[in-house]
Amino acid sequence: MLRIRNLEAGYGRLRVLKNISMHVNPGEIVTIIGANGAGKTTLLSTIAGLIRATSGEISFQNQEITRLAASRIPRQGCVMVPEGRQVFASMTVEENLLLGGHSLGRAGRKELPALLDHQYGLFPILRDRRSQLAGTLSGGEQQMLAMARALMSRPSLVMMDEPSTGLAPLIVRDIFQVIVRLRQEGNTVLLVEQNAKAALAIADRGYVLETGKVILQGSAEDLLANKDVQRAYLGREKIQ
Known part of the structure; x- marks a missing residue:
């Protein structure tokens, strides 16, 4: 449904995204995890047309949308739930x-x-x-x-930027249950989330961003079991 090839973007002379390639299949929940400043929000904003790519290609449902105006992208079936609700x-x-x-x-x-x-x-x-x-x-x-x-x-694809930020644990649980239900209803979800454990628990696959680059990718199960991911994002107590 979504394919990104060699994407680069940033703010003025500041290059944030560095040669990112990834994809999202129909019916998947794909999560992007990483520390603050890794480029997660910039990536979603570039897909949504809010930030212009400096190079690379974004294809949505086999149509290139790299340089489409932000107002036209929701009409293609790709929408974004912004960080901070707005x-x-x-x-x-x-x-x-x-x-x-x-x-x-x-x-x-x-x-x-x-x-x-x-x-x-x-x-x-x-x-x-x-x-x-x-x-x-x-x-x-x-x-x-x-x-x-x-x-x-x-929409066919819903992109969510940090939906759990600032919310009580019970509310976070409800939000993630709705995300699972969306997938059950046929939606595809691209989820950016600081709460890596909760995101990987409901995702099919995931990508780990670090300083604007994809450093790891794989099934959610594999990423949960990865000791580097555990150490950096899930807490040392998860390492066995």
Whole structure:
């Protein structure tokens, strides 16, 4: 579904991504782990068109999107749930969700009621809060809203940037259960996550980024068993 070849990108003269190649198959959960500053957010932002690649190629469903405008990429079926939620605080929950369906265009307006019902089924608390201003929600509720807003465009690939940041453990568990359910419903997920243990527990495969380079890749099971991954990201107590 997604193929990246020799991708490089950064900010001005600062090169952050260095010759990255990776892929995501339909129906997979693929996680990207790494320390702060490894380039994880830059990678998702480049795929989403928010940062321009300086070289390399990004293909989504066999169409090159490397230089597509960020506004066009969701229409191709690739959406991003940004780090820090970034909900529209002065708008209601339902208004945020309807904005998420904007990329469907006029032809998709008739689908909006069914899409709203589906998101409320995934996140029942949002139905209860539908008329509440998004800025008054808790952090966990805002994360659910950010995810539901992305899903309103009927994406094929959902990219999530650090969905567990700042959330209580019980909320994190609920968020990861929803990610698993998305895959069960036919979605494909590319997950950037600091909580490596939780991410690898639900992923099919993973990539480890370090200073803008892919230094390890493999099945989630293999990465969980890798002593270098355990030492760097899972804690020394995991090494046997």
